[in-house]
Amino acid sequence: MEYPFEKIEKKWQKKWNKNKIFNANNKSEKKKYYVLSMFPYPSGALHMGHVSNYSIADAITRYKMMQGYNVMQPMGYDSFGMPAENFAIKHNSHPRLTTDKNIDQMRKQFDMMGFGIDWEREVSTCHPEYYKWGQWFFKRLYEKGLAYKKTSYQNWCEDCQTVLANEQVENGNCWRCGNPVKQKELEQWFFKITDYADELLDFSQVIEWPERVKTMQTNWIGKSYGTEIWFKLEDSEEIIKVFTTRPDTIFGCTFMALPPEHPLVQKWLKKDNNREMSEFCDKVINEDSITRTAEETKKEGIFSGRFAINPVNNEKVQIWITNYVLLDYGTGAVMAVPAHDQRDFEFARKYDIPMKIVIQNPAKELVLDQMKEAYIEPGILVNSAQFDELESVRSQTEISLWMEKNKMGKQTITYRLRDWGISRQRYWGNPIPVIHCKYCGTVLVPDEYLPVELPENVELGKTRQNPLLSAEDWLNVKCPLCGKPARRETDTMDTFVDSSWYFARYTDSKNDKLPFRKENADYWLPVDQYIGGIEHAVMHLMYARFFHKFMRDLGMVNSDEPFARLLTQGMVTKDGAKMSKSKGNVVDPQYIVDRYGADTVRVFMLFASPPEKDVEWSDEAVKGAFRFLNRVWRLFDENLEIIQKNCHSDPNRNNYKISSKLKKLRFSTHHTIKKVREDIEEKMQFNTAIAAIMEHLNNVYSIVDPENLNETEKTFYAESCKIIPILLYPFAPHISEEIWEKIGNDTFLHEEKPPEYNPEYLKKDEITYVIQIMGKLRGKMEVPADADQEKIKKMALEVENVQKHLAGKTIKKIIVVPKKLVSIVAK
RNA sequence: GCGAAAGUGGUGGAACUGGUAGACGCGCUGGACUUAGAAUCCAGUGGGAGCAAUCCUGUAGGGGUUCAAAUCCCCUCUUUCGCACCA
Numbered sequence: 001m002e003y004p005f006e007k008i009e010k011k012w013q014k015k016w017n018k019n020k021i022f023n024a025n026n027k028s029e030k031k032k033y034y035v036l037s038m039f040p041y042p043s044g045a046l047h048m049g050h051v052s053n054y055s056i057a058d059a060i061t062r063y064k065m066m067q068g069y070n071v072m073q074p075m076g077y078d079s080f081g082m083p084a085e086n087f088a089i090k091h092n093s094h095p096r097l098t099t100d101k102n103i104d105q106m107r108k109q110f111d112m113m114g115f116g117i118d119w120e121r122e123v124s125t126c127h128p129e130y131y132k133w134g135q136w137f138f139k140r141l142y143e144k145g146l147a148y149k150k151t152s153y154q155n156w157c158e159d160c161q162t163v164l165a166n167e168q169v170e171n172g173n174c175w176r177c178g179n180p181v182k183q184k185e186l187e188q189w190f191f192k193i194t195d196y197a198d199e200l201l202d203f204s205q206v207i208e209w210p211e212r213v214k215t216m217q218t219n220w221i222g223k224s225y226g227t228e229i230w231f232k233l234e235d236s237e238e239i240i241k242v243f244t245t246r247p248d249t250i251f252g253c254t255f256m257a258l259p260p261e262h263p264l265v266q267k268w269l270k271k272d273n274n275r276e277m278s279e280f281c282d283k284v285i286n287e288d289s290i291t292r293t294a295e296e297t298k299k300e301g302i303f304s305g306r307f308a309i310n311p312v313n314n315e316k317v318q319i320w321i322t323n324y325v326l327l328d329y330g331t332g333a334v335m336a337v338p339a340h341d342q343r344d345f346e347f348a349r350k351y352d353i354p355m356k357i358v359i360q361n362p363a364k365e366l367v368l369d370q371m372k373e374a375y376i377e378p379g380i381l382v383n384s385a386q387f388d389e390l391e392s393v394r395s396q397t398e399i400s401l402w403m404e405k406n407k408m409g410k411q412t413i414t415y416r417l418r419d420w421g422i423s424r425q426r427y428w429g430n431p432i433p434v435i436h437c438k439y440c441g442t443v444l445v446p447d448e449y450l451p452v453e454l455p456e457n458v459e460l461g462k463t464r465q466n467p468l469l470s471a472e473d474w475l476n477v478k479c480p481l482c483g484k485p486a487r488r489e490t491d492t493m494d495t496f497v498d499s500s501w502y503f504a505r506y507t508d509s510k511n512d513k514l515p516f517r518k519e520n521a522d523y524w525l526p527v528d529q530y531i532g533g534i535e536h537a538v539m540h541l542m543y544a545r546f547f548h549k550f551m552r553d554l555g556m557v558n559s560d561e562p563f564a565r566l567l568t569q570g571m572v573t574k575d576g577a578k579m580s581k582s583k584g585n586v587v588d589p590q591y592i593v594d595r596y597g598a599d600t601v602r603v604f605m606l607f608a609s610p611p612e613k614d615v616e617w618s619d620e621a622v623k624g625a626f627r628f629l630n631r632v633w634r635l636f637d638e639n640l641e642i643i644q645k646n647c648h649s650d651p652n653r654n655n656y657k658i659s660s661k662l663k664k665l666r667f668s669t670h671h672t673i674k675k676v677r678e679d680i681e682e683k684m685q686f687n688t689a690i691a692a693i694m695e696h697l698n699n700v701y702s703i704v705d706p707e708n709l710n711e712t713e714k715t716f717y718a719e720s721c722k723i724i725p726i727l728l729y730p731f732a733p734h735i736s737e738e739i740w741e742k743i744g745n746d747t748f749l750h751e752e753k754p755p756e757y758n759p760e761y762l763k764k765d766e767i768t769y770v771i772q773i774m775g776k777l778r779g780k781m782e783v784p785a786d787a788d789q790e791k792i793k794k795m796a797l798e799v800e801n802v803q804k805h806l807a808g809k810t811i812k813k814i815i816v817v818p819k820k821l822v823s824i825v826a827k
Numbered sequence: 828g829c830g831a832a833a834g835u836g837g838u839g840g841a842a843c844u845g846g847u848a849g850a851c852g853c854g855c856u857g858g859a860c861u862u863a864g865a866a867u868c869c870a871g872u873g874g875g876a877g878c879a880a881u882c883c884u885g886u887a888g889g890g891g892u893u894c895a896a897a898u899c900c901c902c903u904c905u906u907u908c909g910c911a912c913c914a
Contacts, residue, residue, distance in 0.1 A: 001866080212831050216909060219830060224913075244914055257914085299912075324912045334914045342828095343912060416913055534908075607852070608839060614907090616839060624852050627866095634867090678843095688841070691851035698851095770847045775895045777847060801881080815894055820846055825894045 002626075003633035005597030009734040013114050021748060022061075022116040024072035026507070026520050033069035034524050035061045036503055036563075038532030038540070039076045039123075042102040043083065046109040048572040048579055048617065049533070051589045055602045056569055056611050056686070057531050058115045059730040063680055065116075065750040066729070072524060073116055074506040076123035077103050080131075081495045082165070085428040088460045095428045096456070099126055109590065113598045114734055121509045125498035126428070130505065132451030133515040134497055135433040137547070139444050140554060146192040149442070152328075152421060153261065153285065156184035161465040163425045183285045188423040189432060189491060193546045197221055197415045200545055205560040210568055210612070213537045220538045222416025227400045229335060229409035231256060234307040234316060240264065243330030243414050247399045248392045249337040251384040252358035254348065255318040256308050257301070257334040260284045261327040268304060277302055277321065284323045299324045299347045310335075311408035313385065318353065330414050338374065339366075345374035358383045359392050420543065422494040427458055427467040429492030437479035437486040446480055452488070466490050499540060500547035503527050503562055521557045530563035531611075537568065567684065570614035572605075579617070587617055599732035600626040606686040606731050628694055629735055632724060635700060636739050639721070642706050644743050646718035656712035665699055667764075669720040670757040672696040676727045677754055686731065693727055696720070723755050770821040771796045773805050789816050796822040 016022065037057040040050055061073040077099075084095035103124060110117060123130050141147040155164040157174040164174060164181060174181055193200075201221055203214050227247040231240045240256065258265050260281035269278050280302045301322035308317050317335075324343055325334050338348035338355040348355055357366050359379040366375055378392045387395055403409040423432070431452040433445040445452055455474035458467040468490040469475065479486040501515070507524040508516035526548075532540075541563070548562040571578050574585040592601050604625040608615045636643060651666075658666070672692050679689035700720050703709075709717055722743065725736040729749040740749050764785060769792065771779040779799040783792055793814050796802060802824070809826040816822050 212909085215831060219910070222910095222913065226914080242914080246914075322912095324914095326913070329913050331914095336914085341914070343914080414913085416910095537909075610840085613833095613840090618839070618853070621839065621853050628852080630866095687839095688851080691841075694851055768847085772846085772895065775893090780847075804881095813894065815846095817846055817895095821895090823846080823894050 003630050003735070005599060005629075005735070008738045009112075009114060009598055012734045012737045013111060015737075016114075016116065016748075019748070021065075021750060022071075022073065023118050023120055024070060026523060028070035030068060030070040032524060033064045033071045033529075034527045035064065035071060035073045035529050036506070036527045036531070037073075037075075038530075038536065039078050039499070039502060040106065041081060041083070042077045042079050042099055042106055042124075044102045044105060046106055046113075046589050048587055048589055048615075051113065051601060052572050052605045052615055053531060053533070053569055054110070054113065054115050055605045055731075056567065057529075058113075058602070058733075059606060059680075059686055060529055060531075060684075061116050062730040062733060062750055063754070066726075066752060066754050068753070072118055072121070072506070074121040074123075074509075075110065075115075075117045075119070076121075076502060076506070076509075077106070077125065078495060078499050078502075079103065079124045079126040080429045080492075080498060082426065082428070085426055085460070088428075092460070094456070094460065096126070112593055113589075113602070116733075121506045123502060123505055123509050125430070125495070125502070128451045128453050129510075129512065131430040131498065133505070134430045134493060134501075135445070135450050135452060136447065136515060137497075137501065137550075138433060138493065139447070139450075141191060141550065142444060144550075144553075146195060146550065147189060147422075148192065149187050149189055151185050152188050153183045154186050154188070156182050156186075158182060180286075183287075186423075188421050189493075190419040190421050190423075191497075191546075193420045193543070194415060194417055196546050196549055197223065197417050199549060200417075200542060206564060206566070208565040209563075210566060213534075213541065213566060213568060216537050217542055220417060220542070224414055224416075226330075226412060226414060227396075227403065227409055228331060228412045229403065230311060230407075231308040231317075231335070232311070234309060238264065240308055240319075240333050241331040242333045242335040243412065244335055246337070246340065246396070247403070247409075248381065248384075248387075248395045249340045249358055250310070250312050250335065250399065250403075251381075251387075252337040252339050252356045253310050253315075253317055253335040254338060254354050254356055255320055255336045255344075257320050257322045257325045257336050257344070257347070258304070259323075259325040259327045259332060260321055262321075262332055265304070265321055268306070272305070274305075277304070281321060287323075299343065299350065301347060301351060303351075311406075312403070320347075320351070320353075322347065328418055329416065339368070339371070340374050340376055342374045342376065345371075356383060420494075420496075420546075422497055423491040424494055425466045425490070426492055427454070427460065429495060430498060431468075432489045432491050432493060434489035435477060435479060435486050436489060437482060437484065439484060440479055440481045440486075443479060443481055443486070449480075468492075496540060496543050500543045501551065503530075503544070504548075504551065504557065515556070518556060518558075522559075525557055526559045526561055526564045529565045529567065531567045531569060533571065534568040541566070567611060569611050570609065572615045572617055574617040592622060596622060596626045597629075597734070599629055599735050603629065603690060603732050607690045608687065610685050610687055628697070629732060631697060631701075632728070632739070633735065635697065635721065635724075636742060639706055640742060642714060643718045643721045646714045647722040647743055649715055651712070651715040651719045653715070656710045658710070658713050658716060661703070662709070662713045662716055665703060665720050666716050666761050668696050668699040669716075669723055670759075670761040672727065673723060673755045673757040674762070677757075680730070689727075690731060693724065697724065700724075725749065726752055726755055767819050769796065771799060771802050772821060772823045773802065773826060775823070778802050778805050792816050792822060796824070 035057050037053050057073060061071050064071045079099050084099050087098055088095045125131060138147055157164055157177065157179060159177045159179040160174060173179060201218060201223060203209060224245055226243055226245040229242050229244060229250060231242060265281065269281060301320045304319045304321050306319045308319055310317055336344040338344040338353065339357045340359055355368055357368060358381060359375065360366060360382050361375055361379050381387050381390045381392055381395055387399060400411045404411060431454060433450060433452045435443045435445060437443050455471035457471060459470045460467050475488055477486055477488055504516050504521050504525060507520040511517060544562050548557065551557045552560060574587060579586045589601060600622065604622045605615060607625060608621060675692040676689045679685045703717060706717050725739040726749065729736040737749050766782040767785055769781050769783050770777060779801045781795055781799055783795060793816060806826055811824060811826045813825040814822065
């Protein structure tokens with residue numbers, strides 16, 4: 001007989017709902033605990049990744065409630081974005097329709113899983129009540145000089161008249177029409193995240209973040225110290241600034257490398273009318289960024305016909321236009337030192353550009369003709385005028401200071417991090433609250449007119465350009481300053497903007513005067529436990545940190561970091577691969593819940609592996625989880641009366657002697673309490689916690705005749721049963737509540753404190769020692785707990801198998817590891 | 828190429844600051860119950876030798892430190908993830 005999971009789960013979901021136990025108060029005597037899972041994109045149905053993510057979050061939520069915290073677990077939807085727009089284009093519908101439908105479905109499925117969500121705080125980023133405040137933040141950023149416009153190159157499809165994301169470029173062609181993708185220079189909005197670069201490198205205010213996420217962000221920001229060097233052009237007063245981390249190699253610079261996008265190159269192109277040169281530049285620029293940055297791409301270049309002057313020795317160096325320099329890193333220009341930089345070396349060999357050794361290898365003298373690769377190690381400076389014979393690493397500061405003094409350059413810091421481009425030429429996103437006026441320029445929409453609502457009557461799919469251009473009523477407005485006809489900005493914001501502050505909105509999600517009240521934010525923030533996929537390690541998590549710091553600088557929050565603890569959970573795989581429609585290995589949670597119930601799915605997910613690791617889906621293992629819950633159910637079903645009668649009295653009250661079997665069970669009870677609590681509280685390792693409960697259940701089942709126990713034993717037996725629903729509650733809440741009620745309680749389990757273990761019951765009279773001889777296991781023995789070292793040694797030597805192995809050998813040393821083993825060294 | 832993490836039975840995974848490798852689950856084998864199946868229960872289960880006690884071997888591969896290594900160090904291989912012509 002299977003336990004009636006369907007009835008039980010519905011019953012308790014209703015009860016929780018009715019009693020609003022998951023609706024968190026913004027004021028409380030209790031300490032707060034904010035549990036947040038990354039909100040989902042409403043793709044339609046819940047998938048296994050969601051189930052895994054939210055099962056972890058819910059286990060933490062419920063456990064923290066038991067510990068007496070005022071817990072908030074909110075939920076919402078990251079509901080703007082390309083998929084909905086693409087779907088609408090394809091099916092000639094509207095993104096709002098499908099989005100709302102998907103959200104309704106997902107909300108139902110969240111409830112079916114029994115997650116303890118505070119639905120009163122629900123947000124959806126595509127609702128005007130929410131996106132109004134994204135626009136509000138845009139304005140604040142603009143006012144502080146942190147939102148600005150600049151041109152940048154984008155993937156562009158001439159035929160569709162639209163910008164394409166990298167994922168919409170298929171083999172260099174547009175995903176929709178198949179025409180080749182070009183690079184187009186466009187005006188785009190940016191947020192100046194680089195202003196916060198140094199602070200984003202500082203992780204001292206986060207309590208627990210995985211090291212690797214911090215490393216990834218640190219590398220992404222990529223702070224490097226170096227020198228900016230100013231090269232004059234040979235035939236003009238113009239200056240090219242280069243950035244280098246190796247000023248010690250400056251005397252070895254034999255050419256300069258510029259990207260085709262460099263403003264000087266663009267200028268020369270117009271001036272020279274050199275066909276070869278402009279063809280080369282066109283080719284490089286028009287390669288989409290994927291191809292261009294691929295490792296296999298060959299280094300290519302063309303001589304610009306111009307020379308620059310190396311300021312340190314006034315030597316003429318050729319200026320080359322190349323495909324391997326990036327416009328937006330450093331100063332967008334490179335001083336090439338082929339003898340000491342591998343990329344420059346390859347390039348120089350290919351185009352027969354001279355090289356010069358300026359750093360000698362102290363171990364083995366370098367000879368130009370024999371070099372097969374650049375020498376990038378430290379060494380001794382040569383051919384470097386007054387710096388000859390200096391050690392290269394130590395010479396760096398000296399050379400930089402000398403250049404600074406002689407106005408040839410300066411010491412500087414460069415970041416790999418670029419400003420955050422937030423412009424999207426799409427409909428289904430948050431409109432940028434800007435109006436363009438011929439006379440007044442860029443004008444912000446006044447706060448009282450926010451939000452700039454998305455027009456509903458747009459032609460999706462008919463016109464190929466940004467649909468907002470087709471909404472003429474919306475597009476043409478009067479300038480708020482001069483009242484003359486003007487046009488709205490048609491770019492919408494990157495959806496990462498919406499998800500950069502939602503964690504704060506949850507603290508006051510219905511507020512229509514402000515994004516949120518400070519008192520609420522100060523009470524709840526930072527998020528105590530954030531949970532989500534590792535794929536967001538850099539982008540989302542860094543944008544959110546940036547926003548949080550900005551909100552702090554506006555005085556809206558008083559914390560430095562949004563997320564105190566971070567757990568990056570693994571993905572759900574099947575047959576060793578990520579579940580995806582294209583691979584056809586998707587398992588639908590709905591089907592599994594219908595068949596086995598939500599508790600089973602949750603237990604499986606948490607039991608299959610530690611949270612940060614991938615979970616390999618297995619139909620068989622799910623049955624195992626179901627079997628376990630059935631065994632729990634049956635235990636209480638078959639022994640209900642005896643448990644019910646005895647579980648409410650203190651097991652220590654009577655003092656009949658108890659058998660060694662019951663002592664063992666008592667040990668199991670208290671050992672399990674200790675283990676489960678440690679696994680959850682210290683390690684967040686739910687798989688071993690569940691394993692411990694399973695083991696304990698096996699121990700309880702080893703008492704086959706509970707009716708025949710004496711009164712004291714019965715209470716210990718009942719205690720061993722009673723802890724099961726309590727410990728299981730965070731993982732399988734429905735069945736636990738039902739059992740809790742069955743054995744005669746009228747409270748909810750989240751009101752029950754995690755049980756305490758009694759250290760007295762964990763003490764053992766005898767301890768098993770292992771005996772090793774020369775590192776090999778040779779015997780075991782039971783030793784009284786109070787035996788001293790000498791006695792333990794003596795006992796070990798008496799063990800028969802030990803004696804056998806010691807025959808004919810002399811004992812050199814005996815090591816006793818207390819409560820563990822005896823190790824004998826003998827020859 | 829750079830950076831990070833990982834590699835343990837047939838399988839998912841355990842193993843505290845080095846101290847009985849394989850907890851718990853799945854699968855498999857044998858048995859009980861059953862007309863039969865499902866469900867359930869009992870026993871066994873890294874490989875090899877042996878009736879057995881026991882012994883040998885074993886945590887990707889190779890070396891090392893140690894009384895003792897899955898764990899620490901060095902080298903190699905593989906996989907996964909992230910980033911990438913970063914000057």
